Amino acid sequence: MSESKYIIIGDGAAGATAAENIRDRDDEAEIHVFTDETEPLYNRIMLKTYMKGSLPKQYTRLHDENWYEKRDIELHLDTRVENIDTENKQIEADGTYGYDKCLVATGGSPRKLPQDEGYDNLKYMWTMENAETVKESAEDAEKAAVIGGGLLGIDLAVAYAENDCETHYLIRGENWWSRGLDEEGAEIIHRKLEELGVNVVTNSALESFETEGDEITAVVDENGERYEVDAVAAAIGQKPNSGIIDVEKNESGMIETDEELRTSEKDVYAAGNMVEYVSPVFQRKIVNGAWDHSEAMGEFAGRKMTGEKGEFEFVNTYGVGHFNVQFLSIGATFGQSVSKKYSEDEYRRLFFEDDRLVGAVMIGKTDGQEELRKLIKEGSPVENKEELFE
Incomplete structure (x- = not known):
């Protein structure tokens, strides 16, 4: 060439x-x-x-x-x-x-909180440099609040909790990752977080900070609940x-x-x-x-x-590895959904658009994931949706 x-x-x-x-x-x-x-x-x-x-x-x-x-x-x-x-x-x-x-x-x-005025103990996460500062913060803090109910927020909450820090995880909506999970599925994740020492607080939007100098000393949510902190971490997109x-x-x-x-x-x-x-x-x-x-x-x-032909056809897989049950998300989370809870720690939610399978979220019961991924990529209509739960 x-x-x-x-x-x-x-x-x-x-x-x-x-x-x-x-x-x-x-x-x-x-x-x-x-x-x-x-x-x-x-x-x-x-x-x-x-x-x-x-x-x-x-x-x-x-x-x-x-x-x-x-x-x-x-x-x-x-x-x-x-x-x-x-x-x-x-x-x-x-x-x-x-x-x-x-x-x-x-x-x-990382998108910053509207209440952020450059506080020294407010952390965001994306780069290696961010990870180093979060790690140091988690090791030093005794009480922390984590803000943001998405896939990165859960990583921050677990990082603080597993460093023996009293951790309050504030989630704006009804449950964690509401885009992909309903309350029944999220209950499993909330329970697993609690087992790791995370206090999960739903319907808790941040209202304000209490501060001393350049440090946040307490987090107050819209319900008036107050949480004393040494550190705050946020993942809001x-x-x-x-x-x-x-x-x-x-x-x-x-x-x-x-x-x-x-x-x-x-x-x-x-x-x-x-x-x-x-x-x-x-x-x-x-x-x-x-x-x-x-x-x-x-x-x-x-x-x-370099000159090859074709279109970008890919179906992604995302996992959360913090718990003693596997969490897996495949494809997209739009369209209509149906879900099933098999047991205390087993759950599956499937997403459809025009009878095409476009996504799956699985907790515990992750068998058949390659078949589901293949169905998503092929885009063929699914005649019996209930069969996919088995």
Whole structure:
């Protein structure tokens, strides 16, 4: 192949995987990977175990700088890309770099609480640096509050509780992860959290903080309940890191792509979490932040950028590994749902759209997951929904 120039912005699961796949298909290519982080690729999923104190930091690392050198990929650590000039096909970072194809895999940043005024003991979580500060906070704190009823919030709550910290987990709605679970399924998760020492508080939206100087001393919710704290951690979603490029974006600022992960600008692709793409599987626009999904997007983008054909057809799987029962989510959580609780610790919820299976959430009873994933990808109508519970 000719000596093409590839620029990849972001060294997460999507960016690093794309670089690897480009190199596998183009021995002569010039490949640059830019990241504003100070360390090469690490396993973001394993950060939840690292925060608990049960996994040494070195075991979260996936690549070192030598990995990039061996593959003749130029890695620019601690380097922020300021602008992508799509007209002249170049970027501005620690210098000016031209490209033939560019991948934006910049992900997102934690969304901050409206009540945040820069308090020293208020923590957010996404990067390795964040994980280190949360780990230190959890080890030092005696009382903590965690805010945010999603998949990342549960990791923060368990991190504090497993460091022998009195932990109050404040969830705005009726139950944890209401997008994927009803109250019957969430009861299992709430109970497992309580067994780990987490005080689960539902219907508890944050109202205000009580403070002394730069420290939060108490959290007050809209019901007037007050929780004394040494530390607070929040996971209320992310905002996309998409300001470096002028392409079509959705109302939340996420970069939009087609089913081939191409943006509205020629030769610019986007991948990873906080990217909205057209999914041939789900027949609609999709955003997904799961690790395996971002990795698959990066692999696909690398192939597309080197000239392969096809559409991005992928069904993700996400697990929560904190409990003595397995939690697994496959596919999407939209459409109509039906659920079944088999026993105290076994539950399944299935999501359908126009009689097509689009998603499944399983607790305890996770057998048949590959068959369900295949059904989701095939998109064939399901005649007997009840059979899928068995």
